[in-house]
Amino acid sequence: MKIGVLVKQVPDTATKIVLTANGRGIEEGNVKWVMNPYDEYAVEAALRLQGPLSAEVVVFSLGPARAVETLRMALAMGCDRAVRIHAETPLDAFATGNALAVAIAASGCELVFGGKQAVDDDAGQVLQIVAEVLHWPVVSVANQLHVHAGNDGITVHRPAAGGVTEVVELGFPAVIGCDKGLNTPRYPSLPGIMKAKQKPLTEQQSRDLLGGVSPHVVLQQFSLPPDRPAGRKITGDPENVAQQLVDWLHNEIKVI
Amino acid sequence: MTHGVQGGRFLVRPVGEADPFIPEELSPELQQLRGLAIDFVEGEVIPRDDDIEAQTPGVLPTLLKKAGELGLMMVEVPEAFGGLGLGKIAATVVAEGAAGQGSFTAALMCQTGIATMPVLYFGTCEQQEKYLSKLATGEFLGAYALTEAGAGSDALAARTKAVKTPDGKWYLLNGEKQFITNGGFADLMTVFAKVDGEHFSAFLVERTMPGVSHGPEEKKMGIYGSSTVPLILQDAKVPAANLLGEVGKGHQIAFASLNIGRWKLGAATMGQCKRILRRVVQYVKERHQFGEPLAAFELTQQKIAEMAIKIFLCESIVYRYAGEIDRGVAALDPAGATHFRERAKINEALAIEASISKVFCSESLFECADEAVQLFGGYGYLREYRPERYYRDNRINRIWEGTNEINRFLIPGTLMKRMAKGGIDFLTELTTILGELKSGFATVDPAVPLAVWQDQVNQLKKLVIYVGGVAVNVYGPDIQQRQQILHDMADLAIAAYVADSALARVLKLHRRDAAAAQLPLCMVTAYLARRLPELKMLANQAVANIAAGDAEKYRPYGKAVGKFLHYLPFDLVAARRDIAAVILARGEYGW
Amino acid sequence: MGNDIVVVCEGDAGRLKKYSLELVAKAAEMATALDATVRAVAVGKGLAEALQVVGPYGVTRATAIDAPGLTGHYNSDAATAALSTWLQQVQPMAVLSSTSAHGRDYLPRVATRLKTGFISDAIALTVTDGRLVARRPIYAGKALVDCVVTGSPQMIGIRPNVFGLPAATGGVATVETVTVEIAPPRETIREVVAAAQRVVDLTEAEIIVSGGRAMGSSDNFRYIRDLADALGGTVGASRAAVDAGYIPHAHQVGQTGKTVNPTLYVACGISGAIQHLAGMRTARHIVAINKDADAPIFARADFGIVGDLFTILPILTEKIRKVRSA
Incomplete structure (x- = not known):
């Protein structure tokens, strides 16, 4: 069996976001690039099945040249080979999902893991799109999983609103989105890092994979959220101040 | 000399003639190794800080074993013994990345440095096979037992005694070693003892051998979590096969190990400087006074900039050292019968540079820790905040691995030995300098980029040689007792090596990409602009001391010193502001 | 392509979610600028009755989609198939929905079946040149981006509870129930476990x-x-x-x-x-x-x-x- 893992290189979550002068993107000068944190759970999920299913684990990433670093990290953690799909500028989720799906189909993977969302665009769509293009079922968010005894399917826990958990069963092939809590991702080891150099890393062009498929979402303008307005400070009759706070919680910030 | 490495030569070679390794040349894999060390410390070690510092049983050894499983202990161990067989550059990235929790750092540096290296360099094949793979994976934790109550800086005065049993199978060791880092849990210790009370020798002692025990944990000023105990040997029964090296040659092992430890301490303290600066930057951006973040104030910017400059300088010397070692090792026959002994000799050849790394980096860390306390103000004095820890934990670094005073003496001392042996031709250089003092130093073309600063650093080296020449001339062999003069000479030599390494790095960067070299250039010039006038004053006082304050005797020396290092006006405020602006925007110095 | 704006509503225990109602009202408010008609739709069993509540918020046409295989519990495969089958018949100009846990899961799938784009987690909607422009947070809210779906229909998911609920006007909705044919779902919902009472970290x-x-x-x-x-x-x-x-x-x-x-x-x-x-x-x-x-x-x-x-x-x-x- 072959297992695919989808990873994305994203700015470290501690990065201060600064927009470019034209407001069409972010300044990358001081950005520290890391593997999307949710993708680490995906890599770990795949690696835990590598032995039991005698699986080859293939890691995919769509991105610019620097995305190689993230693929190397996945290889250092234990993935067997890597495929980088070159896209100089970001594609929308639809095109990204299509390109990845074509590459996955060609690789022969039957089970694909990915992070439930990337912490840069926070969209959480690519896995579902990949699944649809491949005509596979998908659980976009999972925080527990186990493969059935006969290796013919998988049971996952999908968190839903209000703390509810849906226990879902799927056959293979399938796409699974990985959430925090699914596992504890391993560190790559030093020998792993050194060995990763020797592991195969191939490159493909997104335009070759996409054929005629084009993006469907256009990003027009980036902006920064407005500064936190100066807080208000009130005093007086307890009944009255409590009411004002309740009104604020209820009507303005809507937490109750 | 097959490896071709000769320490101390920086003094007689113009800046940039050597091609130092610079951290900007690190391969992606090595950067990943460092990233792993950083992630491990931040993800596994720092979260256990309270438990480590309370010496909760098992916590530190368990973390060390985890580090071993990830491979953090196997960098320099040859592949044949289960290691990665990488060199000092790789070991440097791991050492700087793994710094961050003082007690853990101390334990890990002990393991990979002074605990492992004696076996690597001096072990027999059998000893290497038996112990290296275990040390490489963390299955065995190691320690190094040299110091005794009466033998600290004067290590060879040890009283621990080893006597061979009549059947020739064992050595019985008796004595007490003290201040043994990792001693509370180490499985294997390199113990120094005098065979028959005379011949200084080293032994590989396992904790489970009969007669081996340890005393209680010392109560220390800092790094509470590290284990520091006396090692007690009462008829400790050590197999004769565990003699390390030859009887009576223990000093070679002791000194070779210390050289390794000194460079490694430099690398680790540099890593800690980076962490401190990151914490300080975060604080000065958050903390507001007079309606502004501290970061907006000029004096804060000065402190931030000076910390960044120190880190740049530390990197320049530590990586240069590592690069020279690796270059020397690469020139050796890897299968040669004396391969590992040759490697120990390379380390010995760079003893001066190792001492400089130890002194300069440990003092940089001390200054960074001190400024961190200062910038945090009242909070910096509270136990609850990190700077109080930085301040206590860092202090040991100026004491162990040879006090900074001993290391300073070693610098001019070793230089003079090299001179006497003809390894470095200081006499010719001195003659040239004396000629230049008469004729004047060659003028430089100010239009050539960096030429002015290159000239300044070259003059600094000449000043070091000149002061050294005067001292040797006046004192003769008696100079070894003139500790204050030796100390000044060491400071001059340290500064020369630091300036030489940092400027050579900038020249290299400048050739690659002039724009990207802007910040490094700014840091190095700011250092030189501040430091060179101080060094000239130091040299001036040194020759006045040598002249015993006699105006007549002083006059020619003073006149000569006056000809070095003409003052170059420089706007330090602007330079520091520019440096601080970059660091503040980045949020850290960066790895 | 028609000129319908479809608002995908969610319900629970026979009641429409408040955030769905807010979205219905928002769509009704924007319909004029887009020269469009708003239709409310809900996927799943037993929501026909619940859809009545959209009337007072300016939407008079509502559809409850049913399909064999839909049960009381959410099923990603079934919801995707049912909604996309219906949308393929209706051919609206825009589809608005909420990015609740379930919405986030299946709406990107629906969009892919319709060969169009989906914007998730929008926090504001405007109309420019006859097209919807969605503003959404990125980098965990450290930045915002305005984006447009260039495909058709324009599909946008809106973060729950970002629009307030205006006063009801008193209209009446006609609710039809449509049954669509879908392939049997490949996922089986074995169990739905209610939230455990636990101490939140x-x-x-x-x-x-x-x-x-x-x-x-x-x-x-x-x-x-x-x-x-x-x-x-x-x-x-x-x-x-x-x-x-x-x-x-x-x-x-x-x-x-x-x-x-x-x-x-x-x-x-x-x-x-x-x-x-x-x-x-x-x-x-x-x-x-x-x-x-x-x-x-x-x-x-x-x-x-x-x-x-x-x-x-x-x-x-x-x-x-x-x-x-x-």
Whole structure:
């Protein structure tokens, strides 16, 4: 069996976001690039099945040249080979999902893991799109999983609103989105890092994979959220101040 | 000399003639190794800080074993013994990345440095096979037992005694070693003892051998979590096969190990400087006074900039050292019968540079820790905040691995030995300098980029040689007792090596990409602009001391010193502001 | 392509979600600018009745989609198939939906079947040149981006609860039930496990109420617990309160305690030492209640009340209970 893992290189979550002068993107000068944190759970999920299913684990990433670093990290953690799909500028989720799906189909993977969302665009769509293009079922968010005894399917826990958990069963092939809590991702080891150099890393062009498929979402303008307005400070009759706070919680910030 | 490495030569070679390794040349894999060390410390070690510092049983050894499983202990161990067989550059990235929790750092540096290296360099094949793979994976934790109550800086005065049993199978060791880092849990210790009370020798002692025990944990000023105990040997029964090296040659092992430890301490303290600066930057951006973040104030910017400059300088010397070692090792026959002994000799050849790394980096860390306390103000004095820890934990670094005073003496001392042996031709250089003092130093073309600063650093080296020449001339062999003069000479030599390494790095960067070299250039010039006038004053006082304050005797020396290092006006405020602006925007110095 | 705007509604236990209703009202408000008609739709069993409520918010045409294989429980495969089959028949110009847990899961799938784009988690909608422009947070809200779906239909998911609910106008909706044919779902919902009653970890808590030294005793911490209960939140504390023994260390927020990132942080009787601020500075909304008007915490608070904790907290708790039960 072959297992695919989808990873994305994203700015470290501690990065201060600064927009470019034209407001069409972010300044990358001081950005520290890391593997999307949710993708680490995906890599770990795949690696835990590598032995039991005698699986080859293939890691995919769509991105610019620097995305190689993230693929190397996945290889250092234990993935067997890597495929980088070159896209100089970001594609929308639809095109990204299509390109990845074509590459996955060609690789022969039957089970694909990915992070439930990337912490840069926070969209959480690519896995579902990949699944649809491949005509596979998908659980976009999972925080527990186990493969059935006969290796013919998988049971996952999908968190839903209000703390509810849906226990879902799927056959293979399938796409699974990985959430925090699914596992504890391993560190790559030093020998792993050194060995990763020797592991195969191939490159493909997104335009070759996409054929005629084009993006469907256009990003027009980036902006920064407005500064936190100066807080208000009130005093007086307890009944009255409590009411004002309740009104604020209820009507303005809507937490109750 | 097959490896071709000769320490101390920086003094007689113009800046940039050597091609130092610079951290900007690190391969992606090595950067990943460092990233792993950083992630491990931040993800596994720092979260256990309270438990480590309370010496909760098992916590530190368990973390060390985890580090071993990830491979953090196997960098320099040859592949044949289960290691990665990488060199000092790789070991440097791991050492700087793994710094961050003082007690853990101390334990890990002990393991990979002074605990492992004696076996690597001096072990027999059998000893290497038996112990290296275990040390490489963390299955065995190691320690190094040299110091005794009466033998600290004067290590060879040890009283621990080893006597061979009549059947020739064992050595019985008796004595007490003290201040043994990792001693509370180490499985294997390199113990120094005098065979028959005379011949200084080293032994590989396992904790489970009969007669081996340890005393209680010392109560220390800092790094509470590290284990520091006396090692007690009462008829400790050590197999004769565990003699390390030859009887009576223990000093070679002791000194070779210390050289390794000194460079490694430099690398680790540099890593800690980076962490401190990151914490300080975060604080000065958050903390507001007079309606502004501290970061907006000029004096804060000065402190931030000076910390960044120190880190740049530390990197320049530590990586240069590592690069020279690796270059020397690469020139050796890897299968040669004396391969590992040759490697120990390379380390010995760079003893001066190792001492400089130890002194300069440990003092940089001390200054960074001190400024961190200062910038945090009242909070910096509270136990609850990190700077109080930085301040206590860092202090040991100026004491162990040879006090900074001993290391300073070693610098001019070793230089003079090299001179006497003809390894470095200081006499010719001195003659040239004396000629230049008469004729004047060659003028430089100010239009050539960096030429002015290159000239300044070259003059600094000449000043070091000149002061050294005067001292040797006046004192003769008696100079070894003139500790204050030796100390000044060491400071001059340290500064020369630091300036030489940092400027050579900038020249290299400048050739690659002039724009990207802007910040490094700014840091190095700011250092030189501040430091060179101080060094000239130091040299001036040194020759006045040598002249015993006699105006007549002083006059020619003073006149000569006056000809070095003409003052170059420089706007330090602007330079520091520019440096601080970059660091503040980045949020850290960066790895 | 028609000129319908379809609003995909969600329901639970026979009631339409409030955020769906808000979206219906928002769509009705924008329909004029787009020269469009709004249709409400819900996928799943037993929502026909519930859809009636869209009438008073300006939408008179509603459809309950049923399909064999749809049960009371959400099934990603079935929901995807049912909705996309229906949308392929209707061919609307735009589809608006909520990015609830389920919405986030299946709407990208629906969009892919329709060969169009989907924007998730929008927090604002405008109309420019006859097209919907969605604004959505990226980088965990550290930046925003305006984006447009160029495919057809324009599909946009909106984060729940970003639009308020306008006053109802009194219209009446006609609800039809449509049954579509779908392939049998490949996923089986084996079980749906209700939320376990568990102590929320501070670091994951959405709402935190913290008490400081001013609470005066461990017994007085009941005021904090009551308010936290009323808000559905978790109890935190300052170091001073922990050191004084009022509450265990596990509750400590700050440098030597937990670093938290809630939506709402209520600091009661906490002066705001930087130690504490370091642990909660990323809270989205901060409320401070303290009798010392000069306490540094007020400089960080969005909403500050200067007054006596022991008088204000019970009143506040009671009022919040009322609002939440309404």
